[in-house]
Amino acid sequence: MVSVPIKHMVVFTLKYEFDMVETKMFLEKSAAILSAIPQVQQFEAFRQVSEKTDYDFGFSMVFADRAAYQAYNEHPAHVDYVKQLWEKEVLRFQEIDFEQLT
Template identity: 35%
Template sequence: MLHHSVFLKFKSETSHEEQAYFIAESRKLAQIPGVMNLQVLEEFNATNPYTHGLGMDFEDQAAYDVYSNHPIHNRFVQEVWLPRVEKWQEIDYRELRVKS
């Protein structure tokens, strides 16, 4: 199991309406085959510079690769993400299986 997460801060000129649009559009990422457990997140502890986040799971690397190259994802990045996001931190984890 792979977990993909990205935390972001909107550009200062991004209005509340544009942020709502971003959030609505980000939910469409769940339509991509292989995306599981999509979460759209809002920060509630102001100790870090990121205000929002996205998280999702994938069964394996192949499913993650489908997501990364899918037209819905590519359109989201180019038309929704880049015009509105100032900075971000992407974090990807693979489930650690400990042998007993």
């Protein structure tokens, strides 16, 4: 089986307004925690500008393959992040994962 990178993306809405200090803190903490997980490559954070969706922010990252993605999901820093930050501050989200077509 050929190893194919995975592009992981999530769009989300926080329980805070965009210009609140809590929003800035959430985004900064998220970037610091998630980008430090060894399997994460090319972490990026975005603000939504399209009028076609009502999600406010997005994160994107790349994993070398499915094994790296699985290791990320099970990594203690990710598990703790989800319980201590994500579940408490994110109102709703949509997640999507892509493998590049050959």
